Amino acid sequence: MSPPTLNLLARLQNEGVLTLDSSQQQAIAAHHTSLLASYVRDFAIDPTRRARRLSLGMRVASLLGALALAASVFFLFYQFWGYFPEVAQVSILITAALATCGLTNWLQQRDTTGYFSKLAALVAFTCFVLNLAMIGSLLNVAPTDKALLPWAALALLFAYSGDQRLLLVTGILCLIGFVAARVGTWGGIYWLHVGERPENFFPAAALLLALAAVGWHQPYPGFAATYRVFGLLTAFVPMLVLGHWGYGSYLDLPPDLIEGGYQVLGFITSGLAVYFGVRRDWPETVNTGTTFFIIFLYTKFFDWWWEVMPKYLFFLVLGLIALLVLLVLKRLRRSPGQATR
Missing domain, CATH: 1.20.1280 (Monooxygenase)
Known part of the structure; x- marks a missing residue:
């Protein structure tokens, strides 16, 4: 009998939940051994710690x-x-x-x-x-951004046919580049200069977050989470850039107003990412949203206080803010709605 099975049966019998004779225990052990062998054969799982270490290598x-x-x-x-x-x-x-x-x-x-x-x-x-x-x-x-589309298609085809995360990320990056380049071209920018207008990446972010919600990812663990993470990154990074470089925006507004608007938008969207991540039990969304919320907060504190506050006090405030964030996340983690998930 395998150790996990033996430990579970021993605990159940010691607590008076279940009583089995030796023949029944042997039958259960044989069934578990046969089931584990079929999983190893059909799905190449790692039944032991040694096998898991070798698989990682x-x-x-x-x-x-x-x-x-x-x-x-x-x-x-x-x-x-x-x-x-x-x-x-x-x-x-x-x-x-x-x-x-x-x-x-x-x-x-x-x-x-x-x-x-x-x-x-x-x-x-x-x-x-x-x-x-x-x-x-x-x-x-002439080099064209249209080549990114068949590259993305082939990478995603290999990713879904073979459950390959690396090629999924490759396909997502090609898709981001293609969508952003198309949007930039429609805005009158040469496709290789797409980074001059960070707002070109927002449609790609919306597309990735929409793709994360479709149902075809269910047979592929982690694929939907990968779409969500890259969708959030494609949204948050341009917001962070535009929050300190208003001249890169398409908006015909004063740069200071654009920067302030994107800073507020960054706080709101990162907070919403944490909220929906907690509600939907998406840890990668919570982590990404929390990371960028802290980045937006720290950069704002740097703008406000770096020049006027003693350095020891500045970093003390940052540390206290980090502790506050930890306490809030700890409270959310222990909330009754999450405990039942």
């Missing part, structure tokens, strides 16, 4: 190996690219992209652990990026 090795192989493919292309004629270059790019995509699909069907399929997926994504970028260079096509 395998995940790290898989990530580093994928990044190294992707970089190797990238530099291999650029190292020997000039030695091939144009027809061979196009053929190599197309073949490499198709071959690595096929290899990824083959591994996803056979690799239950996902380590090797994740590695192949990142290499396939790199080959696809090189395919579009270098074929465009061969044909003298």
Whole structure:
């Protein structure tokens, strides 16, 4: 009988909740052993602490190996690219992209652990990026933000087909870049200068938060949380910038008024993020909202008091504010509505 099963049965019997004879205990233990073996076989779970430690090492090795192989493919292309004629270059790019995509699909069907399929997926994504970028260079096509859309589509396809967080983040970043660049282009800005107007990123933030609410993330633990975190980051970072650089806004208002407005908006939205995170039991939303609320608060205190207050007193006030935030969050954590979740 496995130790967790034995401990649970012993506790139940000691407390008089359940009484089993030896044959029943053996039957339960055999059932748990068979069930655990099926989970290990079908879902590649880690039944022991040793297996969990080895899995963590395998995940790290898989990530580093994928990044190294992707970089190797990238530099291999650029190292020997000039030695091939144009027809061979196009053929190599197309073949490499198709071959690595096929290899990824083959591994996803056979690799239950996902380590090797994740590695192949990142290499396939790199080959696809090189395919579009270098074929465009061969044909003298001007760089365009529209390439970000197929890159995002392929990264998200690999992410959902193989439950891969790294490619999910990659796809989200490409999607943010595409939406922001499109909005900036519609506003008369060259797409590579999209950062000159931080407000270009707000539609991307709204899109990510909307995507986090759809139902197709349920089979993929953590995907909806990733969308929420990046949606909040895409909203809060521009607010933080515009709260101290009003000249970067599209609004035809005095810069001081714009900065003050975005500072207030930052406090309100970060507070709402904490509120909804607590209500919906979204810890990542609570953490992100709390972090930026404190950042907005500290930057405002810096504007008000850094020049007029002794430094020891300034940092003492910041420390007391941090303690106050901890007490508020502790009270929310112990509230009856959260205790039943």
